[in-house]
Amino acid sequence: MSVPRDDGFVHLADYTAPAWRILRVELQFDLAAESTEVSARLQLQPDPGQPIAPLELDGVDLELLAIAVDGEILPDTRYRYDGRHLRVTGLDRDCVLETRVRIHPAANTRLEGLYRSGRLLLTQCEAEGFRRITFFADRPDVMPRWRIVLRAPHADYPVLLANGNPVSSSDLGEGRHEATWENPHPTPGYLFAIAAGPLERVTKTLETVEGRRVELNVWAESADVPRCAYALGAVERALRWDEQRFGRGYDLDVFNVVAAQDFTMGAMENKGLNIFNARYILADETTATDADFLAIESVVAHEYLHNWSGNRVTLRDWFQLSLKEGLTVFRDTEFSSDLHSRALKRIEVVRLLRGRQFAEDAGALAHAVRPDRFREISNFYTLTIYEKGAEIVRVLHTLVGETAFRAGMDRYFADNDGRAATIEDFLAAHEAASGRDLAQFARWYSQAGTPELRITEQHDAGTGDYTLTVDQHTPPTPGQAEKAPLLIPLRFALYDADGTAITTPPTPTPPNSPEWSS
Ligand code: SER
Ligand code: ZN
Numbered sequence: 001m002s003v004p005r006d007d008g009f010v011h012l013a014d015y016t017a018p019a020w021r022i023l024r025v026e027l028q029f030d031l032a033a034e035s036t037e038v039s040a041r042l043q044l045q046p047d048p049g050q051p052i053a054p055l056e057l058d059g060v061d062l063e064l065l066a067i068a069v070d071g072e073i074l075p076d077t078r079y080r081y082d083g084r085h086l087r088v089t090g091l092d093r094d095c096v097l098e099t100r101v102r103i104h105p106a107a108n109t110r111l112e113g114l115y116r117s118g119r120l121l122l123t124q125c126e127a128e129g130f131r132r133i134t135f136f137a138d139r140p141d142v143m144p145r146w147r148i149v150l151r152a153p154h155a156d157y158p159v160l161l162a163n164g165n166p167v168s169s170s171d172l173g174e175g176r177h178e179a180t181w182e183n184p185h186p187t188p189g190y191l192f193a194i195a196a197g198p199l200e201r202v203t204k205t206l207e208t209v210e211g212r213r214v215e216l217n218v219w220a221e222s223a224d225v226p227r228c229a230y231a232l233g234a235v236e237r238a239l240r241w242d243e244q245r246f247g248r249g250y251d252l253d254v255f256n257v258v259a260a261q262d263f264t265m266g267a268m269e270n271k272g273l274n275i276f277n278a279r280y281i282l283a284d285e286t287t288a289t290d291a292d293f294l295a296i297e298s299v300v301a302h303e304y305l306h307n308w309s310g311n312r313v314t315l316r317d318w319f320q321l322s323l324k325e326g327l328t329v330f331r332d333t334e335f336s337s338d339l340h341s342r343a344l345k346r347i348e349v350v351r352l353l354r355g356r357q358f359a360e361d362a363g364a365l366a367h368a369v370r371p372d373r374f375r376e377i378s379n380f381y382t383l384t385i386y387e388k389g390a391e392i393v394r395v396l397h398t399l400v401g402e403t404a405f406r407a408g409m410d411r412y413f414a415d416n417d418g419r420a421a422t423i424e425d426f427l428a429a430h431e432a433a434s435g436r437d438l439a440q441f442a443r444w445y446s447q448a449g450t451p452e453l454r455i456t457e458q459h460d461a462g463t464g465d466y467t468l469t470v471d472q473h474t475p476p477t478p479g480q481a482e483k484a485p486l487l488i489p490l491r492f493a494l495y496d497a498d499g500t501a502i503t504t505p506p507t508p509t510p511p512n513s514p515e516w517s518s
Contacts, residue, residue: 326389
């Protein structure tokens with residue numbers, strides 16, 4: 001990602017690839033609520049395509065206890081830490097950077113990074129929280145593989161969860177124990193997670209369509225465990241649906257979900273360890289309403305479905321946020337529509353769009369689904385990025401049809417697996433699969449505002465000609481005075497005077513205004 005310009009904004013146009021790659025991370029946590037020590041070993045590699053540059057890592061409010069390169073303690077002339085960034089000079093080849101820092105989960109009231117929630121220790125790292133845990137290139141296009149070792153007193157933290165697969169656990173004596181997790185998939189720091197504490201679970205083991213045995217767990221504090229059963233069923237339904245509808249299998253040996261009492265977002269799709277606001281997990285079968293169950297199921301599915309749209313294929317930079325969020329909302333909407341009433345789900349979505357997203361798109365904070373600058377990415381988790389982003393994917397689905405859409409998605413996942421992608425990559429995959437030029441369609445991503453349509457119809461009884469005229473106008477939005485025409489698929493049916501559908505499909509006249517094709 002890029003540094004802010006003098007205007008205080010980070011600009012999409014300033015993107016540059018990282019000068020240093022991180023191939024592998026090994027983290028070791030000595031967990032305690034008041035004070036936790038984090039040791040990190042980063043395997044670094046300079047990008048061979050770029051001139052050698054100093055190593056710049058993010059790290060916010062960390063207490064630096066030790067720093068070494070290739071096993072040698074680094075003299076203080078070689079690095080500078082200003083409380084936000086760590087700069088190390090004199091590195092010019094592959095090397096291993098080791099740091100040890102102290103952080104304070106109980107004092108962390110931002111609930112970003114590692115924090116205490118009751119008797120639990122939890123994390124929230126999207127978008128830029130991982131830098132509050134250790135020094136790291138905290139940008140989504142830096143995607144190492146991970147080993148995470150958690151150590152803690154057994155009495156306070158009997159369960160120790162992290163991303164990936166559990167590889168070992170052992171008793172350390174003196175009432176302490178340790179658990180090691182290995183995440184073999186290239187994963188950016190925003191998907192890092194741990195959860196520690198007196199958690200209990202509901203569990204089910206199943207076999208995926210590819211023959212992998214997977215243990216599904218939903219964890220909560222003991223009093224809440226009976227209310228986790230519905231969420232566990234929802235995980236299984238989401239897993240099966242992604243296998244069938246999108247051909248996407250689950251890729252680890254365990255899938256863990258944790259219900260948290262203190263959580264700023266609705267839920268978070270961390271690799272193999274989703275963390276939820278408890279209100280999207282816990283359901284009492286005797287008091288929950290249909291709407292409660294549907295909301296839980298759709299959020300559980302949303303986070304599960306991110307495992308492909310967001311995690312296996314992640315984002316090049318935060319401007320591409322809708323590439324994972326709009327796409328995943330589209331996918332969870334299709335999941336709910338396939339399992340329940342498609343019509344009711346559509347009514348729910350359209351009410352949200354018309355009631356709230358249209359208002360956002362018409363107001364002072366109107367922004368494109370892919371904005372071209374931001375001050376703070378945390379302000380962009382909006383209805384426009386999520387819901388309008390999902391509707392754009394739906395427009396594409398309508399344009400090319402289910403078969404070509406599925407082929408385009410297969411191609412997108414195949415071409416970008418393990419990579420940090422852009423909206424251009426998404427469109428390129430769909431262009432290749434459908435043979436359709438999506439250059440004009442792409443305007444949906446860069447132009448803010450809700451287009452308004454004026455539709456008039458004319459029927460000439462003498463000739464039998466029926467003419468439908470559609471005018472399109474998008475009102476100006478802040479910073480975008482001029483609007484270009486957007487591609488909008490239109491579906492309609494004609495009926496004769498008796499109310500019988502006229503089955504001969506009408507021949508649409510192709511738009512002939514010069515700007516239409518521009
Ligand atoms: N990435 C999270 C989600 O949308 C943020 O809430 O699922
Ligand atoms: Zn999401």
